[in-house]
Amino acid sequence: MPHVAVVGAGIIGLSTAFALQRRGAEVTVVESGRPGGGQSAGQGRIFRHAHTDARLIEQVVHSRALWRQWEDELGAELVAPDGAVAIGDGVPAKAEALGAFPDAPVELLTPAELHERLPALADYDGPAMLDVRGGAIRTQTAVRALTDRLGAAVVTDHVLAVRRRDDGRVEVRTGTDVRAFDHVVLCAGRGTAGLARALDLDLPVELRAHVRVTFAVADPDPRPAPTFQDGSGVFGETGVYASPYPDPRLYAVGLSGSTPAHADGGVVDPADLAELAERTVAYVRRALPGLRPEPVEHVHCWVTRLPWGEDGVGLWSRDGVTALSGHNLFKQAPVLGEALAQTAVSGQVPEPWHHSARLGRDG
Ligand SMILES: Cc1cc2nc3c(=O)[nH]c(=O)nc-3n(C[C@H](O)[C@H](O)[C@H](O)COP(=O)(O)OP(=O)(O)OC[C@H]3O[C@@H](n4cnc5c(N)ncnc54)[C@H](O)[C@@H]3O)c2cc1C
Structure with a gap:
């Protein structure tokens, strides 16, 4: 070897x-x-099965099975079993694509079921789904x-x-x-x-920088929260993602935007990151009244994106x-x-x- x-x-x-x-x-x-x-770095990432490329869905299904195997081998919960919620007009297409993968079951949610799963979310009556075997990765x-x-x-x-x-x-x-x-x-x-x-x-590789903001849950629910993606635009942003911490009092929210960085280090315009964080707070005020809108933590990271x-x-x-x-x-x-x-x-x-x-x- x-x-x-x-x-x-x-x-x-x-x-x-x-x-x-x-x-x-x-x-x-x-x-x-x-x-x-x-x-x-930081707590929590989304494990979701829905991807545009069906070959990647196949790999992610395999990855979910391996995470389970590793949980047994390493003796720790690595992906929370609370599901991944997505809302927006893209939901029917995502659900249809996942229909080809029996190991990635999906449930379409009514507004009442969505509220039950994610009480922190403001009223929403558009398409919504639960990726049953998705959930928050216990990163740390x-x-x-x-x-x-x-x-x-x-x-x-x-x-x-x-x-x-x-x-x-x-x-x-x-x-x-x-x-x-x-x-x-x-x-x-x-x-x-x-x-x-x-x-x-x-x-x-294109190098960019990103910021995700963590908020306190106003009234922590005894039921663990799912992860969340909002592609609806109903609350003024698309491409929003959010993930609970292992501590149910904290929930992290990010917008899909990022800002260019110089290949040899440093963000081109640091004001962009501050603006992205402010937009995230403004989104939380509109869409997630169940969170306190004062940031309790920021996670900054490099994004290494392929074309x-x-x-x-x-x-x-x-x-x-x-x-x-x-x-x-x-x-x-x-x-x-x-x-x-x-x-x-x-x-x-x-x-x-x-x-x-x-x-x-x-x-
Ligand atoms: C806020 C945020 C949200 C995200 N959300 C999601 C999500 O929901 N779902 C998801 O799947 N992914 C998500 N990602 C992406 C995911 O976190 C990354 O793709 C992943 O962590 C990359 O891991 P890595 O091991 O490739 O890189 P890294 O974690 O960056 O590891 C590289 C390591 O190499 C070390 N290193 C670098 N140069 C050298 C050197 N010359 N010598 C020695 N060591 C060196 C560094 O110190 C570093 O520890 C998110 C990322 C961020 C930051």
């Missing part, structure tokens, strides 16, 4: 390392900061459980350069070390494209090095970790993850 280096201990690097260890490979994860401190629990399981395989260091050597091995130069591996997997989030460029892997879609994802692999990029990847972590581990062990990118397949494309 090969010795594989994984650069980055976000959810994807940790999942890849876990999948590699389960295959019997030796693995070293190099993380410059805190595991889960990059794009994977997942990061902690995987980091604990990997133990000493996770080392703190910064990777400056990766290069292929003449003897067929791949050299990783960190702040304090030089080591050679049989394969290197780049899961460095916003750092991946830069490291990959020196290895003739050209990732067309073919908001949920676009792809793997690049050549001569001992594999790189991954994409956006909205948390829900796919187990299946993506398996795909990256398989690539590292076999040298072949499994279908449909090769970047040329443009997985997660819009339309």
Whole structure:
């Protein structure tokens, strides 16, 4: 079995390392900061099955099954069983697309049922659905459980350069070390494209920044809340997403907007982020009267978007090095970790993850 280096201990690097260890490979994860401190930071992400690309739905269904398996193996709840609610005119098409996947059941909701599920929402009588097996990902629990399981395989260091050597091995130069591996997997989030460029892997990543705002629930309900997506425009915004924290008193809300960033670091116009946060607060005042509209936390993050879609994802692999990029990847972590581990062990990118397949494309 090969010795594989994984650069980055976000959810994807940790999942890849876990999948590699389960295959019997030796693995070293190099993380410059805190595991889960990059794009994977903060509590809660939405696990939803609905995607424009049916191939991605298939992968996400597989991922849901793997999250369950990992819950048993790691002894922790990783995806809350409270469902994912979506509202808006896109609901009938989403429900129809999911109809082809018996493992991703959907229920259409009446206004009364919607209110029952999400009492924090203002009156709404348009299309609504519940993705029954969707729900809030317990992000920090997942990061902690995987980091604990990997133990000493996770080392703190910064990777400056990766290069292929003449003897067929791949050299990783960190702040304090030089080591050679049989394969290197780049899961460095916003750092991946830069490291990959020196290895003739050209990732067309657009770097942007995003903010999500957390609010207190005015009157916490004993029933756990589902995640929420609003594509209706009824409350003045489309592309809204929201996710409960494990603490039922907190609910995080984000608008799908993001702002451009310079490739070498820094947001082009920081005022954009402040405006996005203010729009989020204004949306909450209109749409979610069950939340107190004073922000209690902000989560800022880099968005690494591929040109073919908001949920676009792809793997690049050549001569001992594999790189991954994409956006909205948390829900796919187990299946993506398996795909990256398989690539590292076999040298072949499994279908449909090769970047040329443009997985997660819009339309
Ligand atoms: C507010 C917000 C909401 C989101 N909502 C959802 C959602 O609802 N559903 C969903 O599925 N996804 C969602 N996402 C996206 C999801 O969180 C990310 O796609 C995912 O966390 C990316 O994980 P990653 O491991 O690829 O990257 P990261 O978590 O960024 O991990 C990369 C790691 O590499 C390390 N690193 C970088 N360079 C180096 C180097 N040179 N040497 C050593 N280490 C290095 C970094 O420190 C970092 O820890 C959301 C993201 C945010 C921020």
